[in-house]
Amino acid sequence: xxxxxxxxxxxxxxSGTSVKIECRSLDFQATTMFWYRQFxxxxxxxxxxxxxxxxxxxxxxxxxxxxxxxxxxxxxxxLTVTSAHPEDSSFYICSATxxxxxxxxxxxxxxxxxx
Amino acid sequence: QKEVEQDPGPLSVPEGAIVSLNCTYSNSAxxxxxxYRQYSRKGPELLMYTxxxxxxxxxxxxxQVDKSSKYISLFIRDSQPSDSATYLCATSSGxxxxxxxxxxRLFVKA
Numbered sequence: 001x002x003x004x005x006x007x008x009x010x011x012x013x014x015s016g017t018s019v020k021i022e023c024r025s026l027d028f029q030a031t032t033m034f035w036y037r038q039f040x041x042x043x044x045x046x047x048x049x050x051x052x053x054x055x056x057x058x059x060x061x062x063x064x065x066x067x068x069x070x071x072x073x074x075x076x077x078x079l080t081v082t083s084a085h086p087e088d089s090s091f092y093i094c095s096a097t098x099x100x101x102x103x104x105x106x107x108x109x110x111x112x113x114x115x
Numbered sequence: 116q117k118e119v120e121q122d123p124g125p126l127s128v129p130e131g132a133i134v135s136l137n138c139t140y141s142n143s144a145x146x147x148x149x150x151y152r153q154y155s156r157k158g159p160e161l162l163m164y165t166x167x168x169x170x171x172x173x174x175x176x177x178x179q180v181d182k183s184s185k186y187i188s189l190f191i192r193d194s195q196p197s198d199s200a201t202y203l204c205a206t207s208s209g210x211x212x213x214x215x216x217x218x219x220r221l222f223v224k225a
Binding site: 002006097103104111 | 203207
């Protein structure tokens with residue numbers, strides 16, 4: 001159990017457009033979901049924490065108006081990269097947890113390329 | 116000082132070797148310890164999850180936690196080329212915040 005599905009796995013978009021990434025917990029209810037960004041050969045960088053039905057908490061330096069997070073249900077969170085620019089090109093990974101003290105379970109990531 | 120220190124490697128071993136991966140942490144409040152495996156262009160996969168000190172074994176993998184020295188280890192027995200990946204240690208105090216190490220890149224040569 002504890003499967004997290006993330007879509008799409010890769011996306012190419014033009015500069016100035018918006019891209020939505022979905023993260024679903026398939027076999028458990030996720031009280032909290034997290035969005036990470038990962039640069040090549042680097043570790044995970046936490047962008048924001050989202051709780052169902054409330055506003056996301058963004059890490060310092062992450063623009064909340066650029067990276068819109070919606071956690072509409074206990075099984076779905078979305079990340080929308082608005083007005084994407086080439087510097088937003090990266091690997092975005094979501095994770096979900098069943099609750100405090102439970103480990104994070106990750107999706108397979110989305111590779112975003114902005115041309 | 117980072118909260119979790121992990122040597123990024125790379126670590127290269129021959130097939131069949133015993134691999135030892137290690138991390139140190141600084142916060143004594145950490146109670147939960149995880150190891151994740153991440154293949155290139157994939158999300159991290161949870162390998163081991165332990166609470167407090169002690170050992171946990173799962174197949175060829177053994178996780179060790181020594182809270183007195185704030186040292187966590189992952190041992191891989193009979194390593195295989197398919198074990199080639201980046202291994203991330205992680206820890207939390209039981210809340211929602213998980214701290215990750217930098218990840219160690221492992222190469223197992225056939």
